[in-house]
Amino acid sequence: MSDVTIWTYDWVPEGPRGFVRDLRLRWACEEAGLAYAVRTIPFDDRETNHLARQPFGQVPYLDDGGLEMFESGAGLLHLAGKDDKLMPRDPVGAAQTLQWTIAALNSIEMVTVPWWFLKMTGDEDNELTGWVDKRLAQLEAILSAREWLAAGRFTVADLLMADVLRVPTVRAFGDRPASDAYVARATERPAFKKAWADQLALFEAADAMRAA
Numbered sequence: 001m002s003d004v005t006i007w008t009y010d011w012v013p014e015g016p017r018g019f020v021r022d023l024r025l026r027w028a029c030e031e032a033g034l035a036y037a038v039r040t041i042p043f044d045d046r047e048t049n050h051l052a053r054q055p056f057g058q059v060p061y062l063d064d065g066g067l068e069m070f071e072s073g074a075g076l077l078h079l080a081g082k083d084d085k086l087m088p089r090d091p092v093g094a095a096q097t098l099q100w101t102i103a104a105l106n107s108i109e110m111v112t113v114p115w116w117f118l119k120m121t122g123d124e125d126n127e128l129t130g131w132v133d134k135r136l137a138q139l140e141a142i143l144s145a146r147e148w149l150a151a152g153r154f155t156v157a158d159l160l161m162a163d164v165l166r167v168p169t170v171r172a173f174g175d176r177p178a179s180d181a182y183v184a185r186a187t188e189r190p191a192f193k194k195a196w197a198d199q200l201a202l203f204e205a206a207d208a209m210r211a212a
């Protein structure tokens with residue numbers, strides 16, 4: 001039995017469904033076989049209704065037996081501390097996992113999110129395009145030579161990197177077969193499929209509640 005609770009919104013519009021970052025924490029729990037509950041806060045009041053637990057009014061945040069954390073990356077590393085399926089315990093494997101987890105957030109997502117956001121809001125050929133292209137090409141070279149990023153096996157770093165790379169706008173940008181295959185390998189894992197389906201089911205159920 002685990003005391004892990006993942007908090008997310010009670011509903012989101014169609015667009016972000018399947019991509020809300022609570023999925024990262026669900027996926028990690030599924031990979032590790034950790035029991036968890038999912039609880040929700042109202043999307044409509046998100047600017048103010050949970051600032052004490054997520055200072056930016058965002059999701060997800062995590063409660064592990066009273067220990068509360070926000071930031072999906074921090075939550076993933078916390079969960080990785082609970083089970084070596086997510087991060088090896090040998091120093092080299094652990095260091096590689098840590099570095100690639102931070103790289104997913106700070107070298108890739110840090111560029112891709114503002115890039116696709118600008119595209120989505122009408123600035124199609126924005127100035128970040130060259131930077132994203134360079135980063136994705138560098139990653140493509142890495143992924144051409146290995147199956148997983150760290151320690152020779154799937155870790156929480158792959159979970160996070162694949163979640164960053166699977167965004168459709170990112171996948172549609174350029175011809176990157178090794179990265180395509182990597183994202184497919186990660187998202188074909190039963191743990192991902194379960195986490196994804198459960199997130200969709202939550203928001204679909206919320207549609208029905210809102211319509212009633």
Ligand SMILES: N[C@@H](CCC(=O)N[C@@H](CS)C(=O)NCC(=O)O)C(=O)O
Pocket residue numbers: 019020021022046057058059060070071072073
């Ligand atoms: N750096 C944060 C980003 C969290 C984030 O962007 N959450 C989105 C959902 S995936 C959100 O809450 N968006 C609503 C908003 O910003 O109002 C993390 O990784 O936890």
